[in-house]
Amino acid sequence: xxxRKLATRLLTHLFLMTFTLATLFPVLLVxxxxxxxxxxxxLSLNPIPTEVTSQHYKKVVTARDFDGHWLFGRQVLNSLVVxxxxxxxxxxxxxxxxxxxxxxxxxxxxxxxxxxxxxQMFPGTLxxxxxxxxxxxxxxxxxxxxLVLVYSTTAIPFCVWMLKGYFDxxxxxxxxxxxxxxxxxxxxxxxxxxxxxxxxIAVTALFSFMTAWNEYILAETFLNDEAAYTLPVxxxxxxxxxxxxxxxxxxxxxxxxxxxxALFYVLQRHLVSGLTAGGVKG
Amino acid sequence: xxxxxFVHVTKRFGDNTVIPELNLTVPxxxxxxxxxxxxxxxxxxxxLIAGLELxxxxxxxxxxxxxxxxxxKDRDIAMVFQSYALYPHMTVxxxxxxxxxxxxxxxxxxxxxxxxxxxxxxxxxxxxRRPKELSGGQRQRVAMGRAIVRRPSxxxxxxxxxxxxxxxxxxxxxxxxxLHRKLSTTIVYVTHDQVEAxxxxxxxxxxxxxxxxxxxxxxxxxxxxxxxxxxxFIGTPQMNFIDVEVSKGSASGSxxxxxxxxxxxxxxxxxxxxxxxxxxxxxxxxxxxIVSGPEASxxxxxxxxxxxxxAEVFLTLDSSCGALQARVDTHHGARVADRVxxxxxxxxxxxxxxxxxxxxxxxxxxxxxAPTEVGKES
Ligand SMILES: Nc1ncnc2c1ncn2[C@@H]1O[C@H](COP(=O)(O)OP(=O)(O)OP(=O)(O)O)[C@@H](O)[C@H]1O
Ligand SMILES: [Mg+2]
Numbered sequence: 244x245x246x247r248k249l250a251t252r253l254l255t256h257l258f259l260m261t262f263t264l265a266t267l268f269p270v271l272l273v274x275x276x277x278x279x280x281x282x283x284x285x286l287s288l289n290p291i292p293t294e295v296t297s298q299h300y301k302k303v304v305t306a307r308d309f310d311g312h313w314l315f316g317r318q319v320l321n322s323l324v325v326x327x328x329x330x331x332x333x334x335x336x337x338x339x340x341x342x343x344x345x346x347x348x349x350x351x352x353x354x355x356x357x358x359x360x361x362x363q364m365f366p367g368t369l370x371x372x373x374x375x376x377x378x379x380x381x382x383x384x385x386x387x388x389x390l391v392l393v394y395s396t397t398a399i400p401f402c403v404w405m406l407k408g409y410f411d412x413x414x415x416x417x418x419x420x421x422x423x424x425x426x427x428x429x430x431x432x433x434x435x436x437x438x439x440x441x442x443x444i445a446v447t448a449l450f451s452f453m454t455a456w457n458e459y460i461l462a463e464t465f466l467n468d469e470a471a472y473t474l475p476v477x478x479x480x481x482x483x484x485x486x487x488x489x490x491x492x493x494x495x496x497x498x499x500x501x502x503x504x505a506l507f508y509v510l511q512r513h514l515v516s517g518l519t520a521g522g523v524k525g
Numbered sequence: 526x527x528x529x530x531f532v533h534v535t536k537r538f539g540d541n542t543v544i545p546e547l548n549l550t551v552p553x554x555x556x557x558x559x560x561x562x563x564x565x566x567x568x569x570x571x572x573l574i575a576g577l578e579l580x581x582x583x584x585x586x587x588x589x590x591x592x593x594x595x596x597x598k599d600r601d602i603a604m605v606f607q608s609y610a611l612y613p614h615m616t617v618x619x620x621x622x623x624x625x626x627x628x629x630x631x632x633x634x635x636x637x638x639x640x641x642x643x644x645x646x647x648x649x650x651x652x653x654r655r656p657k658e659l660s661g662g663q664r665q666r667v668a669m670g671r672a673i674v675r676r677p678s679x680x681x682x683x684x685x686x687x688x689x690x691x692x693x694x695x696x697x698x699x700x701x702x703x704l705h706r707k708l709s710t711t712i713v714y715v716t717h718d719q720v721e722a723x724x725x726x727x728x729x730x731x732x733x734x735x736x737x738x739x740x741x742x743x744x745x746x747x748x749x750x751x752x753x754x755x756x757x758f759i760g761t762p763q764m765n766f767i768d769v770e771v772s773k774g775s776a777s778g779s780x781x782x783x784x785x786x787x788x789x790x791x792x793x794x795x796x797x798x799x800x801x802x803x804x805x806x807x808x809x810x811x812x813x814x815i816v817s818g819p820e821a822s823x824x825x826x827x828x829x830x831x832x833x834x835x836a837e838v839f840l841t842l843d844s845s846c847g848a849l850q851a852r853v854d855t856h857h858g859a860r861v862a863d864r865v866x867x868x869x870x871x872x873x874x875x876x877x878x879x880x881x882x883x884x885x886x887x888x889x890x891x892x893x894x895a896p897t898e899v900g901k902e903s
Pocket of ligand 1: 538541543561562563564565566567568569570717
């Protein structure tokens with residue numbers, strides 16, 4: 244009996260370790276690449292670097308344009324601003340919309356939610372040309388505002404679904420109690436609904452941020468000034484048609500993923516369940 | 526400090542008419558309890574006062590003010606929900622203070638009120654906790670505190686004790702009675718617990734299918750139920766109902782009614798009035814059924830079930846008039862399978878019209894009553 248238990252345990256752990264390794268392996272290879280001198284793309288399955296250099300990181304971080312302006316800082320800022328604004332803008336609009344979809348009865352309520360779902364089914368690249376035309380007409384090509392607008396609209400449908408599902412689980416009586424206590428609609432949304440929705444807000448915020456932070460195709464299409472590039476575009480250009488600087492590419496990839504990891508770390512303490520426990524009984 | 530009045534109020538949800546016509550006055554400072562079976566519209570009535578539902582037609586008045594279109598927060602009411610509805614993310618202190626902060630009371634005033642209320646309700650040690658760290662009884666207290674701290678002119682309670690165990694329910698019931706004496710504010714209280722209704726109410730409103738069946742002091746409803754519904758709903762165990770034939774006059778020469786059923790003849794004197802030669806329903810409370818030995822004269826019956834409850838015993842009796850219940854003293858000698866005689870005193874029984882369900886008691890004058898005012902028990 245004991246033996247069998249031990250055996251199953253070992254097997255389970257072996258299984259889990261294999262998959263963890265399989266998941267982490269590519270990341271380890273990228274780290275190795277970013278630390279190994281040279282740009283060759285030799286296939287080696289050993290993730291431990293044999294020589295270590297910081298040359299690739301230096302190259303990425305200290306890149307300058309023809310006039311000698313520091314590019315990397317500018318590009319990090321671009322990405323942070325675009326992703327940050329997308330998150331704030333997207334989550335705010337999604338939360339208010341989701342609340343309306345969850346609590347009010349109005350014409351187009353059902354079809355509105357269905358539309359959001361349908362829109363999600365098209366791949367983003369399909370929208371490339373229409374979006375280009377629209378941004379062009381609005382004069383927002385090559386600008387942070389244009390990207391924020393586009394990213395928000397692509398992130399919002401998912402966020403609305405996510406948040407509506409969560410709002411639906413918040414007991415109606417809590418809001419009724421708040422209404423009697425003297426809260427306005429906006430007041431109870433702010434003081435009761437949002438604080439109780441922290442986990443869902445955190446997830447949607449993370450989703451919006453990552454959507455904007457990692458997006459490449461739209462950014463590549465809409466931006467044509469190096470100083471306006473976001474990081475995914477910068478990265479891609481290390482291995483573009485003209486060159487294949489795999490070392491710099493790897494170093495950049497590592498640097499780019501740091502803010503996402505940091506954000507995840509900050510938000511994860513909000514990803515808890517049971518926030519509404521104790522409010523209503525029965 | 527306000528009376529609540531319903532004037533020709535109706536309430537529909539879609540095609541479903543939940544309240545066909547409601548006329549009701551809750552006098553200032555009174556403790557009024559709404560009772561009735563599940564789904565009869567008690568909660569809906571309360572929510573109409575709170576403004577959480579709007580009337581389909583008619584008027585709701587609080588004080589002298591028509592509040593049909595007034596938002597809940599401006600109606601000067603407070604409500605205690607059955608589920609308590611405490612704000613889970615706030616401490617007890619913040620739960621109590623929330624309504625006061627929204628109303629922008631000065632900070633000192635808020636602190637003073639919260640402290641007063643937490644002293645009255647014994648919440649002092651709990652102020653820093655969140656709802657999930659409280660027991661059911663403590664949550665209940667906080668929910669009441671949140672209502673009291675606002676000092677509204679009307680309190681609304683929707684089955685506030687139904688989630689508590691029996692002992693705690695008794696305690697809280699007495700506490701609510703004390704609170705009402707202390708605050709002397711109008712209270713509308715919904716329950717389907719008869720004990721709560723009988724012990725707390727100045728006035729009980731018995732409802733069935735969205736209609737008021739009877740309004741009166743608790744003992745009025747118990748002693749003089751206006752119709753079959755009230756007779757059957759108030760009192761445990763339930764009143765016995767016997768189908769009888771009504772005829773006029775008697776050997777004693779009184780002008781009153783005599784009722785007959787298989788094995789039962791009862792001269793009712795002149796307490797009741799009604800058409801003779803028709804069927805009616807005789808009502809007798811189990812506590813008014815006297816269980817005598819076989820030598821007495823009365824309805825013959827056999828004891829089928831005997832349930833000792835401590836101070837008293839419930840007997841289920843099989844008679845020619847069907848199964849009847851009696852409630853007797855614990856020392857009563859009747860045992861299962863005993864043959865007994867059931868004696869009913871004419872001044873303790875009730876008589877109802879079969880069709881309308883109305884009481885035939887002379888105390889009630891049905892001449893002006895709208896035909897719809899009283900429903901029958903189905
Ligand atoms: N929002 C609503 N939409 C549709 N029907 C409703 C709504 N609220 C209540 N009803 C209906 O109105 C009727 C009365 O409901 P209400 O909640 O007032 O009953 P109640 O007397 O409080 O019952 P209980 O003792 O079970 O709480 C029920 O038939 C219920 O289905
Ligand atoms: Mg109810």
